[in-house]
Amino acid sequence: MTTETVGSVEASDSGPTSTGSRTTMILGIVTLISLGVLVLFGLILSPADANQGEAVRIMYVHVPSATLSYVGCFLTAIGSVVYLWRKSRWWELVAYAGAEVAALFTALTLATGMLWGRPTWGVFWVWDARLTSEAMLMLLLLGYLAVRRLAADYEVRAKRAAIVGLLLVPNVFIVRQSVQWWRTLHQTPTLSLSGAEIQGLMLFSLFTGFISITLVFIWMVIHRFRVAWLEEQVDAEGLDTAIAERRAEGMVS
Amino acid sequence: MEPDDPTFRSGTEPVVHLRGAVALLGRFPALAGVDLDVDRRRIVLLRGANGAGKTTLLRALAGLVPITSGDAVVLGVDLRVDRRAVRHRVGLLAHGTGLYDELTVADNVRFWTRAARADIADADAAMTRLGLDGRLSDVAVGRLSTGQRRRTSLACLLARRPELWLLDEPHAGLDKEGRDIVDSLVRDAAAAGATIILSSHELDRSIELADEIVTLGGGVALDEFVADGDDHAE
Amino acid sequence: MNSLQMETIMLSDAWLIARKDLKLEIRSRVALNQVIPFALLVLVLFAFALDPDRGLLEKATPGLYWIAVLFSGLLAMQRSFAVEAADGVTDALRLSGLTPSGIYLGKTLSVAVQLLVLEVLLGVGVAVLYGTSITGWLLLLATIVVATAAISTAGTLFGVVAAGLRVRETLLPLLLLPVLAPVLIGSTRAFEAALSGTPSEGWPWVGLMSVFAAVYVVAGIFGFGPLMEES
Numbered sequence: 001m002t003t004e005t006v007g008s009v010e011a012s013d014s015g016p017t018s019t020g021s022r023t024t025m026i027l028g029i030v031t032l033i034s035l036g037v038l039v040l041f042g043l044i045l046s047p048a049d050a051n052q053g054e055a056v057r058i059m060y061v062h063v064p065s066a067t068l069s070y071v072g073c074f075l076t077a078i079g080s081v082v083y084l085w086r087k088s089r090w091w092e093l094v095a096y097a098g099a100e101v102a103a104l105f106t107a108l109t110l111a112t113g114m115l116w117g118r119p120t121w122g123v124f125w126v127w128d129a130r131l132t133s134e135a136m137l138m139l140l141l142l143g144y145l146a147v148r149r150l151a152a153d154y155e156v157r158a159k160r161a162a163i164v165g166l167l168l169v170p171n172v173f174i175v176r177q178s179v180q181w182w183r184t185l186h187q188t189p190t191l192s193l194s195g196a197e198i199q200g201l202m203l204f205s206l207f208t209g210f211i212s213i214t215l216v217f218i219w220m221v222i223h224r225f226r227v228a229w230l231e232e233q234v235d236a237e238g239l240d241t242a243i244a245e246r247r248a249e250g251m252v253s
Numbered sequence: 254m255e256p257d258d259p260t261f262r263s264g265t266e267p268v269v270h271l272r273g274a275v276a277l278l279g280r281f282p283a284l285a286g287v288d289l290d291v292d293r294r295r296i297v298l299l300r301g302a303n304g305a306g307k308t309t310l311l312r313a314l315a316g317l318v319p320i321t322s323g324d325a326v327v328l329g330v331d332l333r334v335d336r337r338a339v340r341h342r343v344g345l346l347a348h349g350t351g352l353y354d355e356l357t358v359a360d361n362v363r364f365w366t367r368a369a370r371a372d373i374a375d376a377d378a379a380m381t382r383l384g385l386d387g388r389l390s391d392v393a394v395g396r397l398s399t400g401q402r403r404r405t406s407l408a409c410l411l412a413r414r415p416e417l418w419l420l421d422e423p424h425a426g427l428d429k430e431g432r433d434i435v436d437s438l439v440r441d442a443a444a445a446g447a448t449i450i451l452s453s454h455e456l457d458r459s460i461e462l463a464d465e466i467v468t469l470g471g472g473v474a475l476d477e478f479v480a481d482g483d484d485h486a487e
Numbered sequence: 488m489n490s491l492q493m494e495t496i497m498l499s500d501a502w503l504i505a506r507k508d509l510k511l512e513i514r515s516r517v518a519l520n521q522v523i524p525f526a527l528l529v530l531v532l533f534a535f536a537l538d539p540d541r542g543l544l545e546k547a548t549p550g551l552y553w554i555a556v557l558f559s560g561l562l563a564m565q566r567s568f569a570v571e572a573a574d575g576v577t578d579a580l581r582l583s584g585l586t587p588s589g590i591y592l593g594k595t596l597s598v599a600v601q602l603l604v605l606e607v608l609l610g611v612g613v614a615v616l617y618g619t620s621i622t623g624w625l626l627l628l629a630t631i632v633v634a635t636a637a638i639s640t641a642g643t644l645f646g647v648v649a650a651g652l653r654v655r656e657t658l659l660p661l662l663l664l665p666v667l668a669p670v671l672i673g674s675t676r677a678f679e680a681a682l683s684g685t686p687s688e689g690w691p692w693v694g695l696m697s698v699f700a701a702v703y704v705v706a707g708i709f710g711f712g713p714l715m716e717e718s
Contacts, residue, residue, distance in 0.1 A: 136665055136668055140666070142661065143662040143665060143666075147648060147662070155717075159714065159716075160714065163710045163714060164645075166706075167644075167666075167706060170702045170706075171666050174702075175668060177669070177695065178668075178695060179669075181691070181692075181695075182672050
């Protein structure tokens with residue numbers, strides 16, 4: 001495959017050429033196995049909580065999702081910084097993939113939070129620190145994605161989104177800090193295990209939850225990245241043809 | 254205005270040197286390999302059909318549009334390395350006025366003169382030269398006619414004393430008096446050491462003015478013709 | 488050119504831009520004729536929604552005040568960038584040789600001035616319409632200064648992210664309001680602390696908002712330049 005350099009748009013074979021590969025197939029299988037283990041331990045083998053009953057099992061998905069939504073944010077921020085510094089398309093697409101997957105995991109966190117809250121307190125939503133911060137994270141990510149998906153040239157979208165992306169980290173810190181200060185004044189209930197420490201099978205289930213959700217996250221980011229890469233590739237081809245057509249315009253007169 | 258501006262270099266290198274310059278607007282190659290050489294003090298007329306790339310060429314020479322391949326050196330600055338460095342040395346008269354409608358003529362000219370870090374006395378002199386002193390100077394730009402706005406934009410350009418003038422259809426929208434002013438400004442600037450590239454559909458008047466004529470078509474320079482003295486080109 | 492010279496140039500460019508923006512405002516009177524009435528209207532609408540007789544208005548005053556400031560501030564920010572969208576002005580700014588960081592600081596300063604005027608007028612509005620008695624002056628003033636700095640620094644940076652786009656008017660609120668949520672939380676809590684006579688609870692919030700403003704000033708100074716370029 002030839003390598004054309006079209007300004008900042010590179011049509012080259014230095015990136016993925018399809019969305020599947022042997023590595024990710026193996027990764028996918030491992031992920032499915034670990035999800036199976038999670039179901040086994042989370043739903044069946046671990047005990048119900050003394051106070052919250054069966055509802056506590058949602059924690060095994062809810063807590064890892066929350067953590068990974070922040071990991072996704074960091075990925076976006078790092079990718080944005082490298083893109084602004086080095087103009088690296090690869091890192092910009094990592095940022096984009098990270099943000100989309102983070103948005104997905106934020107939605108998952110919010111959904112599982114509501115599912116957990118309903119049986120525990122009888123309401124779908126409480127303004128506790130974690131849920132509120134996740135809701136704010138969702139809004140911040142939606143802002144980033146709105147900029148990234150503008151109807152404009154790649155360079156314009158990417159640069160503006162990168163600034164929003166790199167500010168995600170300080171924004172998230174400041175939002176979390178302010179929400180936490182705010183809510184601790186009022187001692188609102190938090191979604192967690194009340195009182196007793198997690199141990200034994202519950203701890204193992206939570207651990208399994210972290211492993212398997214992380215694997216899902218990685219698998220998704222890789223695939224989202226590949227799709228985004230290929231999308232941009234399609235746009236990059238054909239400069240020579242475009243130039244020839246353009247010159248031909250001048251000949252007809 | 255008779256400057257002996259120390260920023261005008263007395264070299265023999267061309268002010269503009271383009272070889273195979275390609276400029277993209279999005280994915281569209283507005284310039285598809287332009288070759289162009291312009292020496293100092295020359296007045297060059299750019300002509301061509303609409304869409305041929307005249308405006309993009311002028312903007313690229315101003316350092317506003319990136320050159321993605323080929324060679325492009327303007328006033329000694331390699332546009333492919335740092336096109337921003339050339340900007341304060343050129344003056345661009347574009348399709349847009351570049352003026353704040355709610356501010357007066359005097360506000361605008363003085364603001365843009367200060368922004369260019371030029372001498373504020375040049376701002377007032379430029380307004381006088383363009384016939385904008387007196388009553389007009391306190392009128393908000395939004396209330397002026399097209400021709401008067403063009404003159405204000407020209408005053409802003411004149412006050413900067415650029416080494417390279419890039420004029421995109423300078424005669425459009427001006428009455429005869431305005432066009433005469435433009436022509437005399439161009440001749441005076443060239444005499445003082447500046448270089449002028451202008452695009453125009455007003456061929457009669459522009460051909461008189463120009464030393465060289467470049468025709469653009471399909472994003473490339475199709476031919477370059479040098480006019481001698483008062484001969485008309487053909 | 489050493490860094491002191493660069494700073495001086497940045498500040499003088501900022502001053503030039505700020506003067507130009509404020510002169511524009513004085514000539515066009517958009518903030519005076521539209522933004523301030525809008526802010527007062529918001530206060531009145533809150534009274535309709537919350538019914539002054541039930542004591543809700545009194546308790547909610549700090550929050551309502553800052554929401555009115557935020558929404559009106561958004562309008563002022565939109566206006567600050569709308570003027571630069573006119574007819575080739577952005578190109579003229581790029582060609583002018585003004586430093587982008589100077590342009591950023593200048594626009595931030597002019598928005599901040601307009602916001603301060605707005606906040607003082609709204610303060611009077613709230614004292615009159617909601618019958619608030621004002622105590623804890625020092626904390627109130629500090630909060631106003633810091634919150635204004637936070638809103639104007641972040642607003643100008645996101646303003647240029649959204650500038651020049653057809654969707655600017657809907658994109659800017661989406662970007663800015665979540666980012667300013669901590670400022671709303673902080674300034675409301677600080678005001679509550681001041682008005683209820685426990686100012687010591689309010690000062691940490693002032694600190695948080697100062698950090699916010701500092702982060703954004705730095706981000707704006709470095710980020711404005713790349714964003715001004717189209718490609």
